[in-house]
Amino acid sequence: MIIGVPKEIKIGETRVSMTPSLCRRVTALGGKVLLEKSAGNSAGFTDAEYKSAGATLVVTAAKVWKNADVILKVKEPLPAEYHFLQQGQTLFTYLHLAAGPALAKELCRKNILGIAYETVEGSDGAFPLLKPMSQIAGRLSIQIGAYFLQSQHGGSGVLLGGIPGTMPGHVVVVGAGNSGAHAVQMAAGMGARVTVLDLDTRKLEALDTEYRGRIVTLMSNPANIEQAVADADLLIGAVLIPAAKAPIVVSGKMVAQMRPGSVICDIAIDQGGCIETIQATSHQKPTYQAHGVIHYAVPNMPALVGRTSTMGLTQATEPFIAMMVQKGVERALSEHKGLARGVNTRNGRITYDAVAKAVGFDS
Ligand SMILES: NC(=O)c1ccc[n+]([C@@H]2O[C@H](COP(=O)([O-])OP(=O)(O)OC[C@H]3O[C@@H](n4cnc5c(N)ncnc54)[C@H](O)[C@@H]3O)[C@@H](O)[C@H]2O)c1
Structure with a gap:
């Protein structure tokens, strides 16, 4: 599985979706990491650290999006990123689709398997990634x-x-x-x-x-x-x-x-x-x-403290990412109900009731 890590482009964003330590774990499990150069800079992680953790660094975001099976982000894709979305790709990030009907439409149009951090559930029904x-x-x-x-x-x-x-x-x-x-x-x-x-x-x-x-x-x-x-x-x-x-x-x-x-x-x-x-x-x-x-x-208030936020976010996402790398996305979703609750869009439809209700359509 190739996990793509683009640099975040939201104004003032300083977080990155993967630390060198998480990168090391993913590559040790047999996954590949494709990381946009300087993606971790504003959180204090250098390209050299990612390289020695096993990542392949590429110069453009386009290359990351084009070649990855799973795109791992922090913030929802912005309109300037919509054209990067590949048909059928998996996207694991904060989506907040209730406040973003245009993105919801785009994810449906491109058949994106959109797994939203904010609706992934723990065994207690709480939201460990939020x-x-x-x-x-x-x-x-x-x-x-x-x-x-x-x-x-x-x-x-x-x-x-x-x-x-x-x-x-x-x-x-x-x-x-x-x-x-x-x-x-x-x-x-x-x-x-x-x-x-x-x-x-x-x-x-x-x-x-x-x-x-x-x-x-x-x-x-x-x-x-x-x-x-x-x-x-x-x-x-x-x-x-x-x-x-x-x-x-x-x-x-x-x-x-x-x-x-x-x-x-x-x-x-x-x-x-x-x-x-x-x-x-x-x-x-x-x-x-x-x-x-x-x-x-x-x-995106946590971007004010990008280092702490990146560490806090990735320590929460790591078990789910590791599960996807080890089992593949489909098996991970079928075996972990809490991860499956994160699915907001799939096969051109909105699959999460509260999101469908908020945006006023489900496909
Ligand atoms: N702006 C940012 O940068 C940023 C960063 C992180 C989280 N958030 C957002 O902050 C919000 C809160 O997240 P959270 O993790 O604290 O949620 P949470 O589920 O832990 O807490 C929400 C609380 O709101 C209460 N609530 C619901 N309706 C209410 C009402 N009418 N009156 C009073 N209380 C009510 C619930 O009972 C619950 O206790 C979410 O929208 C989350 O996405 C924003």
Whole structure:
């Protein structure tokens, strides 16, 4: 099996889908790795390291896409990459098709076997390939929020931890899953006041037990969200309905009630965003203002810490990649139900119900 590793081209992207260590494992299992030159540079991995791990390096992305059985990526293919997709090829990457109907159409048109990292399931029904990036995005959301709250960045000038004798900043986190829980951890660690909302009482109970009264947990409903958001210095959107378009949980009216210079970081933007006033931004221009509130909605936040993110991602993908190399893609899919849950497109059709519903077609 030839695994192709193209260089990521999304704005500001620094991750790579394979480390030299993973490359060594793949080649030891009998697979071949075709890697675009300098693909690992921005994550701190040199071509020489890949070479000595057994990779064949090629100069152009086109050569990688043309000759690989399985394309291994980090981010979904961008329109500039659509023409590289080969009929019937396997693509293993984050796809987020609920927010990308054009890509969904393209994958169907080219009969791509599209296996989405974000819907691969572990034996516990959780999402092991989404988890590490969500943890990173959750942790980053607080330091990003703290940065944009600074006066010279247009923020309200609130220091999240405050100092003795002053009120600390208020961080409101909607969604207490992987990203939300890690945002809570960072915000509480900085000394902010923290309110977290979720629909799942077990998640709230776990956080309540962990922080022993140090944070406020609230059931997610419009009244509680409205009250919390109106007093938020930093609002984090961290909800997920697996593979579906994110639900809008914070209305434009609620955003309008926030104090000027407050900050919103909508982590869920890769699934369309959970805040009514949100639009995707990029690392090049990460924020804009609406209702006097700074909005941050970069869909590839982990790229800010490409080294940690690449290590976190590949340690999660490695068992699945090794399985595909050892057994072949079809056998791996038939023997591992969790990997099979990752299949979003196959034989010209969308095979994942929530994705088909979100994009409005299944073939
Ligand atoms: N922007 C980025 O760079 C980036 C990076 C990683 C992950 N993400 C995205 O972050 C989002 C969250 O991922 P996660 O791994 O934390 O998901 P998760 O499944 O671990 O947690 C999501 C939580 O949202 C809760 N939820 C659902 N509907 C809700 C509602 N109406 N109100 C309150 N809570 C609600 C769920 O109960 C769950 O606890 C996903 O869209 C994911 O793709 C984005």
